[in-house]
Amino acid sequence: MLGRLEMDVDDCIAAFREIMKAVFKKKKSSFPISLTGNMKAKFSSKSFEAEIKRLIKNRQGVLEDDFLYDQSADKDAARRCKVFVCAKSEETNQITRLRTYRTPGGFDDNPRIWEAALATSAAPSFLEPVKIGVRTYVDGAIGANNPVSQVEDEAANIWCEETRDLRPVLKCLISIGTGHCDIIATRDKSLKALAETIVKVATETKKTNEEFSGRWRVYLDTRFFRFNVDTMQEVALEEYDKEAIIDSRTRRYLEDHGMQRKVIVCVQNLRQKKYKPSQQFVLERARSQERKERDGQDGRRRMELGERQSTTTEISELIDRGSASLRRAADNPTKDDLLKALDDFTRAFRGMASQTPAPSPKESAKLQQKLTVACLRLSHIPIFSYNERMGYVREAEKQGSLGIDHAIRSHNEGRVAQMRFHMACVQAREVCLLLEINSEDRVTDTLRSKREGALGAIAIAFSELESFGGMDMHSYELLKRQYGSALLQGSRA
Numbered sequence: 001m002l003g004r005l006e007m008d009v010d011d012c013i014a015a016f017r018e019i020m021k022a023v024f025k026k027k028k029s030s031f032p033i034s035l036t037g038n039m040k041a042k043f044s045s046k047s048f049e050a051e052i053k054r055l056i057k058n059r060q061g062v063l064e065d066d067f068l069y070d071q072s073a074d075k076d077a078a079r080r081c082k083v084f085v086c087a088k089s090e091e092t093n094q095i096t097r098l099r100t101y102r103t104p105g106g107f108d109d110n111p112r113i114w115e116a117a118l119a120t121s122a123a124p125s126f127l128e129p130v131k132i133g134v135r136t137y138v139d140g141a142i143g144a145n146n147p148v149s150q151v152e153d154e155a156a157n158i159w160c161e162e163t164r165d166l167r168p169v170l171k172c173l174i175s176i177g178t179g180h181c182d183i184i185a186t187r188d189k190s191l192k193a194l195a196e197t198i199v200k201v202a203t204e205t206k207k208t209n210e211e212f213s214g215r216w217r218v219y220l221d222t223r224f225f226r227f228n229v230d231t232m233q234e235v236a237l238e239e240y241d242k243e244a245i246i247d248s249r250t251r252r253y254l255e256d257h258g259m260q261r262k263v264i265v266c267v268q269n270l271r272q273k274k275y276k277p278s279q280q281f282v283l284e285r286a287r288s289q290e291r292k293e294r295d296g297q298d299g300r301r302r303m304e305l306g307e308r309q310s311t312t313t314e315i316s317e318l319i320d321r322g323s324a325s326l327r328r329a330a331d332n333p334t335k336d337d338l339l340k341a342l343d344d345f346t347r348a349f350r351g352m353a354s355q356t357p358a359p360s361p362k363e364s365a366k367l368q369q370k371l372t373v374a375c376l377r378l379s380h381i382p383i384f385s386y387n388e389r390m391g392y393v394r395e396a397e398k399q400g401s402l403g404i405d406h407a408i409r410s411h412n413e414g415r416v417a418q419m420r421f422h423m424a425c426v427q428a429r430e431v432c433l434l435l436e437i438n439s440e441d442r443v444t445d446t447l448r449s450k451r452e453g454a455l456g457a458i459a460i461a462f463s464e465l466e467s468f469g470g471m472d473m474h475s476y477e478l479l480k481r482q483y484g485s486a487l488l489q490g491s492r493a
Helices: 010-024 044-055 072-076 113-121 148-159 190-214 240-255 257-274 281-292 312-331 335-353 361-378 386-409 413-436 447-465 474-489
Strands: 084-089 097-098 130-132 134-138 174-175 224-227
Touching: 010 240, 044 072, 044 113, 084 113, 097 113, 097 148, 113 134, 130 224, 148 190, 148 281, 224 257, 224 474, 240 257, 257 386, 257 413, 257 447, 281 335, 312 335, 312 361, 335 386, 361 386, 361 413, 386 413, 413 447, 447 474
Parallel strands: 174 224
Antiparallel strands: 084 097, 084 134, 130 134
16 A cells, blocks of 8 residues: 555555455354365455455556556656565465565566455455465465564665675664464464464564564664554454554553654654765765775775875864864854854764774764754854755754764763754754744644644653763753743744
């Protein structure tokens, strides 16, 4: 729905409700075992197929029998979303990825859209297996109930086929669980096999998450996010009428104080997808490529920078000079002081990026915090145009996100809390600028929601800072009051 039919999330949820009700409202059979001792599908695959086809027909520009992979999309710049679904082949007992795109050198099946939807949903004992060409498929949850490793492998095939290491180049990966495991057996139809498969799938899901989180622990909750409402074990796959339970427990899960912080960081990370990749992101990709080309030649100049390597002393002088300009601007903010600070910090950042070995995450985090503060303060200079001020907000957001990443990698929880507070201020500043160009009677529900979100983000981040003993809270208290007042008044901060 999201990728091939290009539906938005709200439309997907509405369509899913209708399909669930149509398919699961009435059982095809009350007896799970046939006269021959085989498992029977409890619900009608024909009804499911009819609902999927109806959904496709209602989408403009899509025909009922269109294929999952649409060659015309390769030439359409507006359609960039790559999507695949997992299904399990009964013949090979292996997971197959059914794609909306082509992979280099791949020999992919290309089912119709409705065939792919049926195949990836054909949970044994619920729906019949699906025949596509000469092969028969069942739900890919059997073997890939948590498909995060499938996603990692697929992304590596696309972006870093030689190194197979996705971590240095991936901006954001989100894994969303279903809360519990309710998928059942394949092929072997006996009740014993059914029970064994339930346990196996549940164990596989948990093991996959633990192994993947272990490999990505440095990026956990900065680039890799796992969300899983784990209190819905009694809601079975077909119980569409228990939506209220799912809704209430999901809300309770998201209202947890720690989870709110996690969601805020995730959203801040995702928002950067709208902008060009940051310099640090590009450099990480360049370093990965250079390691392959270098072949052991230490000290090779960075091809992308094209300049000599800066010394540690030169970088320290730039940071000290920028910090002095930032201090002068604290009491009497001026454009010249702040621009000087930003220029010195940027040059220091480039110098650090050119060093071999690379600077520590601690050093990078400290510098990116200074860059974030400088950009945020520049967004308050009134002589700049609205677009210029919003541009500084965007740059502060990018530097702040990278700063959080490096602070976590340096295991400095205090620095992480500081960066998250600054990022909350960046979020608040953006809303203040939006409010600035909209009179109160023109403020939309979306903007009101953003205002409430910004207030909540600052309150949560400030509370986190307070949990660290010995931290000077005076400046943070001033910023909290400043942005809180501006957001509530809808005026300039």
